[in-house]
Amino acid sequence: MTRRENVERQEFAEERASLWKLTLGPVTWAVHFAASYSLTAVWCAKLAAPQDDITLLRLIIGAGTIVALVVILLFGLSAWRQWNYTQTGRATHAFGDAENRHEFLGHAATLLCGVSFIGTLYTAIPVLVIGSCT
Amino acid sequence: MSKTRTHRIDRHTDPEGPYPPTEEMLAEPIDPELRKAQGERLKKAWAMPKGWRYISAVNNSEVGKWYSLTAFGFMILAGIMSLIMRVQLAVPENDFVSADLYNQLFTMHGSAMMFLFAVPMFEAISILLLPGFLGARDMPFPRLSAYGYWAFLIGGIFVMGSILFGAAPDSGWFMYPPLATQSEGIGSDVWLLGLSFIEVASIAAAVELIVGTLKCRPPGMRVNVMPLYAWYVLVVGGMILFAFPPLIAGDFLFEMERSFDWPFFDPTRGGDPMLWQHLFWIFGHPEVYIIFLPSIAIAAMVVPTAAQRPIVGYSWIVLSAVGTGFLSFGLWVHHMFTTGLPALSLGFFSAASEAVVIPTGIQLFAFVATLMVGRVKMSLPMLWIAGALAIFTAGGLTGVMIAIAPFDWQVHDSYFIVAHLHYTLFGGMVFPLIAGIYYFYPFMTKKTMSVRLGRWAFWLLFTGFNITFLPMHLTGLKGMPRRVFTYPGDVGWDWLNMISTIGAFIAAAGFAVFAYDLLRPKGRQPKAPRNPWNGGTLEWSAETTDHGWGSRSIPYVTTRYPLWQQKGIVERMDEGRYYLPDAEEGLRETLVTSVIDAKPLQVMRVTGPAWVTLWAAAFTGGAFILPTFHIYVPAIISGVLAILCICYWLWTSTAIIPEKTKKDAGLGLKLPIYISGPGAAGWWGVFITMLGDATAFASLIFGVFFYWTASPDFPPEGSIHANWIVMAAAAALLTASWGAMLGSRQLNMNGRGDLATACLVAAPLLALAGIGAMILSVWLPGLEPTSHVYPAVMWGLVVWTSAHVGAGVIMQLYCLAAVIFGKVTPRYDAPLWNVTLFWHFVILTVLVTAAVVAALPRVL
Secondary structure (H helix, E strand, C coil), X not given: CCHHHHHHHHHHCCCCCHHHHCCHHHHHHHXXXXXXXXXXXXXXXXXXXXXXXXXXXXXXXHHHHHHHHHHHHHHHHHHHHHHCHHXXXXXXXXXXXXXXXXXXXXXXXXXXXXHHHHHHHHHHHHHHHCCCCC | CHHHHHHXXXXXXXXXXXXXXXXXXXXXXXXXXXXXXXXXHHHHHCCCCCHHHHHXXXXXXXXXXXXXXXXXXXXXXXXHHHHXXXXXXXXXXXXXXXXXXXXXXXXXXXXXXXXXXXXXXXXXXXXXXXXXXXXXXXXXXXXXXXXXXXXXXXXXXXXXXXXXXXXXXXXCCCCCCCHHHHCXXXXXXXXXXXXXXXXXXXXXXXXXXXXXXXXXXXCCCCCCCCCHHHHHHHHHHHHHHHHHHHHHHHHHHHHXXXXXXCCCCCHHHCCCHHHXXXXXXXXXXXXXXXXXXXXXXXXHHHHHHHHCCCCCCHHHHHHHHHHHHHHHHHCHHHHCCCCCCCHHHHHHHHHHXXXXXXXXXXXXXXXXXXXXXXXXXXXXXXXXXXXXXXXXXXXXHHHHHHCCHHHHHHHCCEHHHHHHHHHHHHHHHHXXXXXXXXXXXXXXXXXXXXXXXXXXXXXXXXXXXXXXXHHHHHHHHCCCECCCCXXXXXXXXXXXXXXXXXXXXXXXXXXXXXXXHHHCCCCCCCCCCCCCCCCCCXXXXXXXXXXCCCCCCECCCCECCHHHHCCCHHHHHHCCCCECCCCCCCCCEEEEECCCCCCEEEEEECCCCCXXXXXXXXXXXXXXXXXXXXXXXXXXXXXXXXXXXXXXXXXXXXXXXXXXXXXECCCCCEEECCCCHHHCHHHHHHXXXXXXXXXXXXXXXXXXXXXXXXXXXXXXXCCCCCCHHHHHHHHHHHHHHHHHHHHHXXXXXXXXXXXXXXXXXXXXXXXXXXXXXXXXXXXXXXXXXXXXXXXXXXXXXXXXXXXXXXXXXXXXHHHHHHHHCXXXXXXXXXXXXXXXXXXXXXXXXXXXXXXXXXXXXXXX
């Protein structure tokens, strides 16, 4: 067995963790969403009067959004490598072997990172236009 | 320690023999005599109880049938209620029903459709179909399914029956306080206790379905080839686990207020009705997708068969299911756009409401693409799917409109919303469900339904539905509010309401035709052919005579559509040339495989017919239903009896020590019969249940923080706080109990049964002392729960945690008995693993409670 085969064998061995890996993109969206919501709730209830300017809050959420987007991008890149589309050109993984399963999980995770990226961008849109708590 | 464990795994639990099977192995013929004998033994093991004993059956095929017919019955009742409402609204100033009855009718219509039809129907259909999709013999915990069903039946009859006594809940299906908390009579209690009981059954079913999908797939069916339905079941099961617990936590607070006057939602004593709205909708919006996804999953099974080709974009549909599952949790506030939350918060939820359209849309495009590239046969199920797509798309478009907060402010609580939600639910649930019933009817009953009646039903329902609900958009825009029992005649709503009423009766006629066709006796009709639609997935391998065994042998699967893509698979299954072709010991068995790659791990013995599940459900029902009438002592006795029944059931039928360590599973593969720890289905069951339980606890903690943000003084100036020294002692005692539990598992594994017994004697004593100290820590300083929400919520956390520790003590005593009476040995120790896992969650709950009750208020 060559070294490369060996590496592949290891890579395709059963990945208990990889079903969770599928959720990394959406979890990042969820964390960003929940953090933005909680921060706004606390800020508007405890720190700012209804008509106050909330530029600082908007900047913080903006910074958080950038962090979240970068994290999703990194998860997406890792998933994209696992999918290995550039080498195999495969987009359907319909056969029941380890390689198909491995690439399928990469493919699905890549797509989920895409949706999470868009979802996170959407979350940030109100921050661009809304200037006060009411 | 780890060394011993690994060593043990090698010796006793590793599969032995060749896997995967080679072509030659599968081609080897089986002696016809042997085959016949094997078939007889299997038939006997899986035989249904006869006569009146039939109701003690636990086979997924029977429980699934009862479950779906019961849910269908509740739907008909809730539908009749809607017709009564439509008659009332047909003309202005009508007095067909009183305002009070009308309130009960719309509350019960919504509650029953959601809690007694839509969610249970998903569970019912999945229990019925999932083993078929997976070529499995049964679900992993058949008695749990049966228990869930009987709980559902009892709870459903209780809730539905209340309307006959004029005692039904009448504050709307979302039970907003203060209307619902202050509502007179027992209506609100019926809703809270009856439906909590059913929610528990729902979570039980979700646990079963998740474990079934993860652990009971046929050998070789890796995650990338499992039927799409299984993906949806996994996602929806996960959603139930995170969506229902917040509602259960809310119900807990609500019932505490109703029964003991703890002011969680009473603003005069620091409470806040908004907390209920948050908890309700954190459940309520994912709920919509919990209803929608399983139905669209049926479409994902029907569409490839109609197109006679594999689905296009399998990965995209997985993305769609998982993505929708997540995003649907970011929508709840769009039901609360008019409650005065900060504009920025509304913006976040508006954005997520628009974003969820992306994954939802993707799966519909994948279906359309499959139909475009296939050779479509416009079968009856496909007709219903087509209707579903049309109606759902219309509902989705109004959804995009009302996700915009300013538009929602205009139409909030108007008939526009009624129209929108019925479009999404009919398109997203009712039509695909009926499509599924037509499609799977031959699988479920071995007969076919009438095509002619099916077309009649479709066109009646489709036109009737649109005539009813399309005008409602306009009725709503013209300003008619929901939930009014009548209206004046001069505001331009009359003719629109009359049209809606006429449409409702046309739709009802469609339902009647469908129900007649579904239930009419078909004894004389010939049997349906084996695979009538030429489907490609495993359920269509089912024989035309039901033997109760699911499949004759469990196949080795390497493709998404094995019946199309693996030549000769059905013949091989029939001849018993795959796994588990025999029941040598006359016991019910199914295969347990690994989560990702479905490698065979275990031959699991599953439970058979039993009465104890019925008793357990009846007593659980007593424990939930009696408090409605403030009858507490019999309720407690009933609860104790329920616990005894469950202990008896577990003791006599689970984790039985087998007569040998391994058995032949067919094709030369020898598998262990007993597994404990993370490889076992039971361990996964506990883990998944406790994930849901932890979510409910997290919702209570969310409540504490909510009160802190929502009110200017929480805790109020000069409040009495819990005694932190006593609370610290409680935490220490409970941690010691957890340590003793963990210790007993390790010691037992190392063959030190005597020390393990000592630990199991100490653990419950420490735990009881811990509960006592925890209660003292709030009782001694004199926190008065009825005086203000702050002491109430602290007491609430303590009560919640004590109840969990109490359950943990019962489990520890169970383990103690198991070690003493030899039900647990160093080799066979599943109960210790499962109870230790439970205690991991308990100790987390304890430590968070201690921190929040004793430390946090001093910081805030």
